[in-house]
Amino acid sequence: MSGKLKFVFVFFLTLAMAGAVPAFADEISDLKAQLAMMQNQIQMLQGKIEVLEKDRQTRIQSPQDAEDRLLAVEEKLDQGILGKITSEQLKVSGFVQPFYRWSENDSANDTFDVLRGFVTLNGTIAEDIDYALQVDAAASTDILRDAWVEYTKYKFAKIKFGQFPAPFSYEWNISSAGLDTVDRALVSSNLAYKRDLGLMAEGDVLDGAVYYGAGVFNGTARNTADNNDKKDFIGRMIVSPLKNDDGTANKDFHVAGAIQTGDQPRSGNTHGTRTRGSGAVFYRVQKLKLYGEYIYQEIEGADGFDSADSDGWYVIGTYEILPKIEAVFKYEQYDPNLDTSGDRQDITTLGVTYRVTSNVILQANYRIREEQYKLESSNNEFVTLATVKF
Numbered sequence: 356m357s358g359k360l361k362f363v364f365v366f367f368l369t370l371a372m373a374g375a376v377p378a379f380a381d382e383i384s385d386l387k388a389q390l391a392m393m394q395n396q397i398q399m400l401q402g403k404i405e406v407l408e409k410d411r412q413t414r415i416q417s418p419q420d421a422e423d424r425l426l427a428v429e430e431k432l433d434q435g436i437l438g439k440i441t442s443e444q445l446k447v448s449g450f451v452q453p454f455y456r457w458s459e460n461d462s463a464n465d466t467f468d469v470l471r472g473f474v475t476l477n478g479t480i481a482e483d484i485d486y487a488l489q490v491d492a493a494a495s496t497d498i499l500r501d502a503w504v505e506y507t508k509y510k511f512a513k514i515k516f517g518q519f520p521a522p523f524s525y526e527w528n529i530s531s532a533g534l535d536t537v538d539r540a541l542v543s544s545n546l547a548y549k550r551d552l553g554l555m556a557e558g559d560v561l562d563g564a565v566y567y568g569a570g571v572f573n574g575t576a577r578n579t580a581d582n583n584d585k586k587d588f589i590g591r592m593i594v595s596p597l598k599n600d601d602g603t604a605n606k607d608f609h610v611a612g613a614i615q616t617g618d619q620p621r622s623g624n625t626h627g628t629r630t631r632g633s634g635a636v637f638y639r640v641q642k643l644k645l646y647g648e649y650i651y652q653e654i655e656g657a658d659g660f661d662s663a664d665s666d667g668w669y670v671i672g673t674y675e676i677l678p679k680i681e682a683v684f685k686y687e688q689y690d691p692n693l694d695t696s697g698d699r700q701d702i703t704t705l706g707v708t709y710r711v712t713s714n715v716i717l718q719a720n721y722r723i724r725e726e727q728y729k730l731e732s733s734n735n736e737f738v739t740l741a742t743v744k745f
Protein backbone atom coordinates (compact mmCIF):
# COMPACT_ATOMS: atom_id res chain seq x y z
CA MET A 356 0.00 0.00 0.00
CA SER A 357 1.33 3.42 -0.93
CA GLY A 358 1.77 6.12 1.70
CA LYS A 359 -1.18 7.98 0.27
CA LEU A 360 -3.50 5.07 0.49
CA LYS A 361 -2.41 4.34 4.08
CA PHE A 362 -3.31 7.85 5.01
CA VAL A 363 -6.75 7.55 3.39
CA PHE A 364 -7.36 4.21 5.21
CA VAL A 365 -6.35 5.59 8.62
CA PHE A 366 -8.47 8.64 8.00
CA PHE A 367 -11.58 6.59 7.29
CA LEU A 368 -10.85 4.19 10.16
CA THR A 369 -10.60 7.10 12.53
CA LEU A 370 -13.87 8.46 11.21
CA ALA A 371 -15.53 5.06 11.65
CA MET A 372 -14.26 4.68 15.19
CA ALA A 373 -15.35 8.16 16.07
CA GLY A 374 -18.85 7.22 14.90
CA ALA A 375 -18.75 3.90 16.85
CA VAL A 376 -17.87 5.32 20.29
CA PRO A 377 -21.36 6.58 21.06
CA ALA A 378 -22.77 3.18 19.93
CA PHE A 379 -20.47 1.28 22.45
CA ALA A 380 -21.61 3.59 25.22
CA ASP A 381 -25.26 2.71 24.53
CA GLU A 382 -24.51 -1.03 24.60
CA ILE A 383 -22.67 -0.74 27.90
CA SER A 384 -25.56 1.03 29.48
CA ASP A 385 -27.88 -1.69 28.07
CA LEU A 386 -25.63 -4.34 29.56
CA LYS A 387 -25.60 -2.52 32.90
CA ALA A 388 -29.39 -2.44 32.88
CA GLN A 389 -29.54 -6.13 32.04
CA LEU A 390 -27.01 -6.84 34.80
CA ALA A 391 -29.13 -4.94 37.28
CA MET A 392 -32.18 -6.88 36.15
CA MET A 393 -30.31 -10.17 36.50
CA GLN A 394 -29.15 -9.15 39.95
CA ASN A 395 -32.77 -8.52 40.86
CA GLN A 396 -33.72 -11.90 39.45
CA ILE A 397 -30.89 -13.57 41.39
CA GLN A 398 -32.10 -11.91 44.58
CA MET A 399 -35.60 -13.05 43.83
CA LEU A 400 -34.36 -16.60 43.21
CA GLN A 401 -32.34 -16.47 46.42
CA GLY A 402 -35.51 -15.48 48.20
CA LYS A 403 -37.34 -18.39 46.62
CA ILE A 404 -34.50 -20.76 47.54
CA GLU A 405 -34.69 -19.57 51.13
CA VAL A 406 -38.42 -20.29 51.17
CA LEU A 407 -37.83 -23.74 49.64
CA GLU A 408 -35.04 -24.41 52.14
CA LYS A 409 -37.36 -23.54 55.02
CA ASP A 410 -39.99 -25.78 53.50
CA ARG A 411 -37.43 -28.57 53.19
CA GLN A 412 -36.45 -28.14 56.83
CA THR A 413 -40.11 -28.45 57.74
CA ARG A 414 -40.39 -31.59 55.65
CA ILE A 415 -37.35 -33.12 57.38
CA GLN A 416 -39.21 -32.69 60.68
CA SER A 417 -42.38 -34.19 59.27
CA PRO A 418 -41.52 -37.88 59.96
CA GLN A 419 -41.64 -36.89 63.63
CA ASP A 420 -44.95 -35.20 62.96
CA ALA A 421 -46.17 -38.37 61.27
CA GLU A 422 -45.05 -40.44 64.24
CA ASP A 423 -46.80 -38.07 66.61
CA ARG A 424 -49.94 -38.36 64.57
CA LEU A 425 -49.65 -42.17 64.59
CA LEU A 426 -49.20 -42.16 68.37
CA ALA A 427 -52.24 -39.96 68.71
CA VAL A 428 -54.24 -42.43 66.62
CA GLU A 429 -52.95 -45.36 68.66
CA GLU A 430 -53.82 -43.52 71.85
CA LYS A 431 -57.29 -42.99 70.54
CA LEU A 432 -57.52 -46.70 69.69
CA ASP A 433 -56.33 -47.56 73.19
CA GLN A 434 -58.91 -45.25 74.61
CA GLY A 435 -61.62 -46.85 72.66
CA ILE A 436 -61.88 -49.40 69.92
CA LEU A 437 -65.56 -49.87 69.25
CA GLY A 438 -65.99 -46.32 70.41
CA LYS A 439 -65.27 -46.77 74.12
CA ILE A 440 -63.76 -50.18 74.93
CA THR A 441 -59.98 -50.74 75.25
CA SER A 442 -58.03 -54.00 75.05
CA GLU A 443 -57.49 -53.88 78.80
CA GLN A 444 -61.18 -53.46 79.35
CA LEU A 445 -62.16 -56.34 77.09
CA LYS A 446 -60.23 -59.60 76.68
CA VAL A 447 -61.70 -62.53 74.81
CA SER A 448 -60.63 -66.08 75.61
CA GLY A 449 -62.05 -69.57 75.91
CA PHE A 450 -61.63 -73.19 74.92
CA VAL A 451 -63.38 -75.99 73.04
CA GLN A 452 -63.44 -79.64 74.11
CA PRO A 453 -64.66 -82.20 71.58
CA PHE A 454 -64.58 -85.77 72.87
CA TYR A 455 -65.47 -89.38 72.14
CA ARG A 456 -66.83 -91.65 74.84
CA TRP A 457 -67.09 -95.42 74.54
CA SER A 458 -68.98 -97.27 77.24
CA GLU A 459 -68.91 -100.94 78.05
CA ASN A 460 -72.54 -100.60 79.01
CA ASP A 461 -74.68 -101.29 75.93
CA SER A 462 -77.49 -99.07 77.16
CA ALA A 463 -75.13 -96.08 77.01
CA ASN A 464 -74.50 -95.14 73.39
CA ASP A 465 -70.93 -94.61 72.31
CA THR A 466 -70.80 -91.09 70.99
CA PHE A 467 -68.93 -88.10 69.73
CA ASP A 468 -69.89 -84.93 71.52
CA VAL A 469 -68.61 -81.57 72.68
CA LEU A 470 -67.99 -81.50 76.40
CA ARG A 471 -67.54 -77.75 76.70
CA GLY A 472 -67.29 -74.67 74.51
CA PHE A 473 -66.37 -71.80 76.79
CA VAL A 474 -66.23 -68.17 75.73
CA THR A 475 -65.02 -65.67 78.31
CA LEU A 476 -65.11 -61.90 78.19
CA ASN A 477 -63.25 -60.21 81.01
CA GLY A 478 -61.09 -57.24 81.86
CA THR A 479 -60.49 -54.25 84.05
CA ILE A 480 -63.37 -51.98 83.13
CA ALA A 481 -62.40 -49.10 85.42
CA GLU A 482 -59.72 -48.46 88.02
CA ASP A 483 -59.82 -51.36 90.52
CA ILE A 484 -62.93 -52.87 88.92
CA ASP A 485 -62.60 -56.28 87.24
CA TYR A 486 -65.39 -58.27 85.69
CA ALA A 487 -66.04 -61.50 83.80
CA LEU A 488 -68.82 -62.88 81.68
CA GLN A 489 -68.53 -66.49 80.59
CA VAL A 490 -70.82 -68.89 78.77
CA ASP A 491 -70.62 -72.54 77.86
CA ALA A 492 -71.89 -72.52 74.30
CA ALA A 493 -71.85 -76.33 74.28
CA ALA A 494 -74.50 -76.49 77.01
CA SER A 495 -78.02 -76.78 75.61
CA THR A 496 -79.54 -74.88 78.55
CA ASP A 497 -78.17 -73.13 81.61
CA ILE A 498 -75.26 -71.72 79.62
CA LEU A 499 -74.14 -68.95 81.98
CA ARG A 500 -70.97 -69.71 83.94
CA ASP A 501 -69.01 -66.78 85.39
CA ALA A 502 -70.84 -63.47 85.76
CA TRP A 503 -69.16 -61.31 88.36
CA VAL A 504 -67.66 -57.95 89.21
CA GLU A 505 -64.75 -57.53 91.65
CA TYR A 506 -63.34 -54.54 93.50
CA THR A 507 -59.58 -55.15 93.49
CA LYS A 508 -58.08 -52.11 95.20
CA TYR A 509 -56.95 -54.10 98.23
CA LYS A 510 -55.18 -57.26 97.09
CA PHE A 511 -55.55 -58.75 100.56
CA ALA A 512 -59.33 -58.25 100.48
CA LYS A 513 -60.84 -58.14 97.01
CA ILE A 514 -64.63 -58.04 97.01
CA LYS A 515 -66.41 -60.24 94.47
CA PHE A 516 -70.11 -60.16 93.68
CA GLY A 517 -72.14 -62.33 91.32
CA GLN A 518 -71.77 -65.91 90.06
CA PHE A 519 -68.35 -67.58 90.26
CA PRO A 520 -66.61 -70.73 91.57
CA ALA A 521 -67.51 -71.12 95.23
CA PRO A 522 -64.46 -71.21 97.52
CA PHE A 523 -64.95 -74.82 98.55
CA SER A 524 -63.92 -77.81 96.44
CA TYR A 525 -60.33 -78.25 95.30
CA GLU A 526 -61.21 -79.89 91.99
CA TRP A 527 -63.94 -77.37 91.13
CA ASN A 528 -61.43 -74.56 91.57
CA ILE A 529 -59.27 -76.01 88.80
CA SER A 530 -60.29 -74.74 85.34
CA SER A 531 -62.19 -77.27 83.24
CA ALA A 532 -59.46 -76.76 80.63
CA GLY A 533 -56.74 -77.73 83.11
CA LEU A 534 -57.96 -80.96 84.69
CA ASP A 535 -55.69 -83.99 84.82
CA THR A 536 -58.58 -86.36 84.13
CA VAL A 537 -61.43 -85.90 81.67
CA ASP A 538 -64.06 -86.23 84.39
CA ARG A 539 -64.09 -84.72 87.83
CA ALA A 540 -64.49 -87.06 90.78
CA LEU A 541 -67.97 -88.25 91.79
CA VAL A 542 -67.51 -86.66 95.21
CA SER A 543 -66.87 -83.25 93.60
CA SER A 544 -70.01 -83.53 91.49
CA ASN A 545 -72.21 -84.74 94.35
CA LEU A 546 -70.97 -82.95 97.46
CA ALA A 547 -69.84 -79.59 96.07
CA TYR A 548 -71.03 -76.95 93.64
CA LYS A 549 -68.80 -75.65 90.95
CA ARG A 550 -70.42 -72.23 91.06
CA ASP A 551 -72.79 -70.40 93.31
CA LEU A 552 -74.19 -66.90 93.57
CA GLY A 553 -73.02 -64.62 96.32
CA LEU A 554 -70.70 -62.03 97.76
CA MET A 555 -67.21 -62.83 99.02
CA ALA A 556 -63.88 -61.39 100.09
CA GLU A 557 -60.70 -63.06 98.86
CA GLY A 558 -57.03 -62.27 98.82
CA ASP A 559 -53.42 -63.33 99.17
CA VAL A 560 -51.73 -62.54 102.45
CA LEU A 561 -48.31 -63.21 104.04
CA ASP A 562 -46.48 -62.80 100.70
CA GLY A 563 -48.75 -65.30 98.99
CA ALA A 564 -48.24 -68.00 101.63
CA VAL A 565 -51.96 -67.88 102.44
CA TYR A 566 -54.94 -67.46 100.11
CA TYR A 567 -58.40 -67.13 101.55
CA GLY A 568 -61.88 -66.70 100.13
CA ALA A 569 -64.97 -66.40 102.30
CA GLY A 570 -68.49 -65.14 101.81
CA VAL A 571 -72.21 -65.71 101.74
CA PHE A 572 -73.96 -67.59 98.94
CA ASN A 573 -77.41 -68.83 97.95
CA GLY A 574 -76.31 -72.41 98.52
CA THR A 575 -78.27 -73.46 95.44
CA ALA A 576 -75.55 -73.75 92.75
CA ARG A 577 -75.24 -71.76 89.54
CA ASN A 578 -78.07 -69.97 87.77
CA THR A 579 -80.48 -70.77 90.59
CA ALA A 580 -82.25 -68.23 92.76
CA ASP A 581 -82.24 -69.04 96.47
CA ASN A 582 -84.85 -71.44 97.77
CA ASN A 583 -85.03 -69.80 101.21
CA ASP A 584 -83.98 -66.61 103.01
CA LYS A 585 -80.97 -68.32 104.59
CA LYS A 586 -77.55 -67.96 103.07
CA ASP A 587 -74.72 -70.49 103.12
CA PHE A 588 -71.39 -69.42 104.56
CA ILE A 589 -68.55 -70.78 102.40
CA GLY A 590 -64.91 -70.28 103.28
CA ARG A 591 -61.66 -71.70 101.96
CA MET A 592 -58.01 -71.34 102.85
CA ILE A 593 -54.89 -72.51 101.00
CA VAL A 594 -51.60 -72.53 102.87
CA SER A 595 -48.24 -72.82 101.09
CA PRO A 596 -45.73 -73.10 103.95
CA LEU A 597 -42.55 -73.46 101.86
CA LYS A 598 -40.67 -70.59 100.26
CA ASN A 599 -38.79 -70.26 96.98
CA ASP A 600 -35.20 -68.94 96.97
CA ASP A 601 -36.49 -65.44 96.17
CA GLY A 602 -38.72 -65.46 99.25
CA THR A 603 -42.02 -65.96 97.41
CA ALA A 604 -44.40 -68.71 98.44
CA ASN A 605 -43.62 -72.11 96.92
CA LYS A 606 -46.92 -73.44 95.58
CA ASP A 607 -45.46 -76.89 94.84
CA PHE A 608 -46.62 -77.95 98.27
CA HIS A 609 -49.85 -76.66 99.70
CA VAL A 610 -52.77 -77.73 101.85
CA ALA A 611 -56.32 -76.50 101.45
CA GLY A 612 -59.27 -76.62 103.78
CA ALA A 613 -62.84 -75.44 103.24
CA ILE A 614 -66.20 -75.37 104.93
CA GLN A 615 -69.75 -74.70 103.75
CA THR A 616 -72.71 -74.45 106.08
CA GLY A 617 -76.26 -73.15 105.84
CA ASP A 618 -79.89 -73.94 106.51
CA GLN A 619 -81.72 -75.71 103.71
CA PRO A 620 -85.43 -76.23 103.00
CA ARG A 621 -86.95 -79.61 103.68
CA SER A 622 -86.06 -82.25 101.14
CA GLY A 623 -87.19 -85.81 101.78
CA ASN A 624 -86.34 -86.65 105.35
CA THR A 625 -83.83 -83.87 105.75
CA HIS A 626 -84.46 -80.41 107.03
CA GLY A 627 -82.03 -78.02 108.65
CA THR A 628 -78.37 -77.26 108.48
CA ARG A 629 -76.28 -78.72 105.72
CA THR A 630 -72.57 -78.75 106.52
CA ARG A 631 -69.77 -79.68 104.18
CA GLY A 632 -66.07 -79.91 104.89
CA SER A 633 -63.14 -80.40 102.54
CA GLY A 634 -59.44 -81.08 103.07
CA ALA A 635 -56.87 -81.33 100.28
CA VAL A 636 -53.12 -81.74 99.87
CA PHE A 637 -51.03 -80.96 96.79
CA TYR A 638 -47.39 -81.91 96.21
CA ARG A 639 -45.21 -81.57 93.12
CA VAL A 640 -41.61 -82.69 92.83
CA GLN A 641 -39.81 -82.68 89.48
CA LYS A 642 -41.92 -84.76 87.05
CA LEU A 643 -44.30 -86.08 89.68
CA LYS A 644 -47.49 -84.39 90.85
CA LEU A 645 -49.70 -85.82 93.60
CA TYR A 646 -52.85 -84.43 95.15
CA GLY A 647 -56.02 -85.56 96.80
CA GLU A 648 -59.13 -84.36 98.58
CA TYR A 649 -61.64 -85.63 101.09
CA ILE A 650 -65.16 -84.14 101.29
CA TYR A 651 -67.77 -84.79 103.94
CA GLN A 652 -71.39 -83.68 104.02
CA GLU A 653 -74.01 -83.84 106.76
CA ILE A 654 -77.61 -82.70 106.38
CA GLU A 655 -79.69 -82.57 109.57
CA GLY A 656 -82.69 -84.87 109.49
CA ALA A 657 -86.25 -83.62 109.67
CA ASP A 658 -88.01 -84.20 113.03
CA GLY A 659 -87.77 -87.87 113.87
CA PHE A 660 -85.22 -88.64 111.16
CA ASP A 661 -81.47 -89.14 111.29
CA SER A 662 -79.10 -86.85 109.51
CA ALA A 663 -78.00 -87.83 106.03
CA ASP A 664 -74.24 -88.23 105.82
CA SER A 665 -72.13 -88.67 102.70
CA ASP A 666 -68.46 -88.61 101.92
CA GLY A 667 -65.91 -89.32 99.27
CA TRP A 668 -62.33 -88.77 98.26
CA TYR A 669 -59.90 -89.05 95.39
CA VAL A 670 -56.16 -89.11 94.80
CA ILE A 671 -54.52 -88.11 91.52
CA GLY A 672 -50.97 -88.76 90.42
CA THR A 673 -49.35 -87.61 87.19
CA TYR A 674 -45.84 -88.37 85.97
CA GLU A 675 -44.10 -86.98 82.90
CA ILE A 676 -42.88 -90.16 81.23
CA LEU A 677 -41.68 -88.40 78.07
CA PRO A 678 -41.42 -84.71 77.18
CA LYS A 679 -45.02 -83.39 76.88
CA ILE A 680 -46.48 -86.81 77.74
CA GLU A 681 -47.85 -87.66 81.19
CA ALA A 682 -49.14 -90.87 82.66
CA VAL A 683 -52.20 -90.23 84.84
CA PHE A 684 -53.64 -92.25 87.69
CA LYS A 685 -56.74 -91.47 89.74
CA TYR A 686 -58.55 -93.46 92.35
CA GLU A 687 -61.79 -92.27 93.89
CA GLN A 688 -64.56 -93.38 96.19
CA TYR A 689 -67.97 -91.87 96.79
CA ASP A 690 -70.46 -93.02 99.39
CA PRO A 691 -73.81 -91.21 99.08
CA ASN A 692 -75.12 -92.56 102.38
CA LEU A 693 -72.81 -93.54 105.20
CA ASP A 694 -75.67 -95.25 107.04
CA THR A 695 -76.41 -97.57 104.15
CA SER A 696 -74.01 -100.26 103.14
CA GLY A 697 -73.43 -101.46 99.62
CA ASP A 698 -73.98 -98.15 97.84
CA ARG A 699 -70.42 -96.97 97.50
CA GLN A 700 -68.91 -96.35 94.07
CA ASP A 701 -65.22 -96.66 93.22
CA ILE A 702 -63.58 -95.54 90.02
CA THR A 703 -60.01 -96.15 88.92
CA THR A 704 -58.85 -93.93 86.06
CA LEU A 705 -55.79 -94.73 83.96
CA GLY A 706 -54.85 -92.06 81.50
CA VAL A 707 -52.37 -90.45 79.18
CA THR A 708 -52.09 -86.71 78.59
CA TYR A 709 -50.25 -85.31 75.59
CA ARG A 710 -49.54 -81.59 75.87
CA VAL A 711 -48.99 -80.82 72.17
CA THR A 712 -48.57 -77.13 73.00
CA SER A 713 -49.62 -75.11 76.02
CA ASN A 714 -52.92 -74.47 74.20
CA VAL A 715 -53.54 -77.92 72.72
CA ILE A 716 -54.00 -80.88 75.06
CA LEU A 717 -55.05 -84.42 74.17
CA GLN A 718 -56.27 -86.78 76.89
CA ALA A 719 -57.24 -90.46 76.88
CA ASN A 720 -58.78 -91.99 80.02
CA TYR A 721 -59.90 -95.52 80.80
CA ARG A 722 -62.33 -95.56 83.71
CA ILE A 723 -62.82 -98.77 85.62
CA ARG A 724 -66.08 -98.36 87.51
CA GLU A 725 -67.08 -100.56 90.40
CA GLU A 726 -70.31 -100.44 92.38
CA GLN A 727 -70.67 -102.38 95.60
CA TYR A 728 -74.16 -103.44 94.60
CA LYS A 729 -72.99 -104.98 91.36
CA LEU A 730 -71.18 -108.29 91.23
CA GLU A 731 -69.35 -107.45 88.07
CA SER A 732 -68.72 -104.08 86.54
CA SER A 733 -70.16 -103.58 83.07
CA ASN A 734 -69.91 -99.83 82.73
CA ASN A 735 -66.24 -99.15 82.22
CA GLU A 736 -65.53 -96.28 79.87
CA PHE A 737 -62.91 -95.07 77.46
CA VAL A 738 -62.88 -91.34 76.82
CA THR A 739 -60.70 -89.20 74.60
CA LEU A 740 -60.79 -85.46 74.91
CA ALA A 741 -59.14 -82.65 72.96
CA THR A 742 -58.80 -79.28 74.63
CA VAL A 743 -57.96 -76.28 72.46
CA LYS A 744 -57.57 -72.97 74.29
CA PHE A 745 -57.67 -69.58 72.66
Ligand SMILES: [Ca+2]
Pocket residue numbers: 572573574575581582583584585586587617618
Ligand atom coordinates in the same frame (compact mmCIF):
# COMPACT_ATOMS: atom_id res chain seq x y z
CA1 LIG B 1 -80.07 -70.53 100.84
Ligand SMILES: [Ca+2]
Pocket residue numbers: 690691692693694695696697698699
Ligand atom coordinates in the same frame (compact mmCIF):
# COMPACT_ATOMS: atom_id res chain seq x y z
CA1 LIG C 1 -72.88 -96.27 102.19
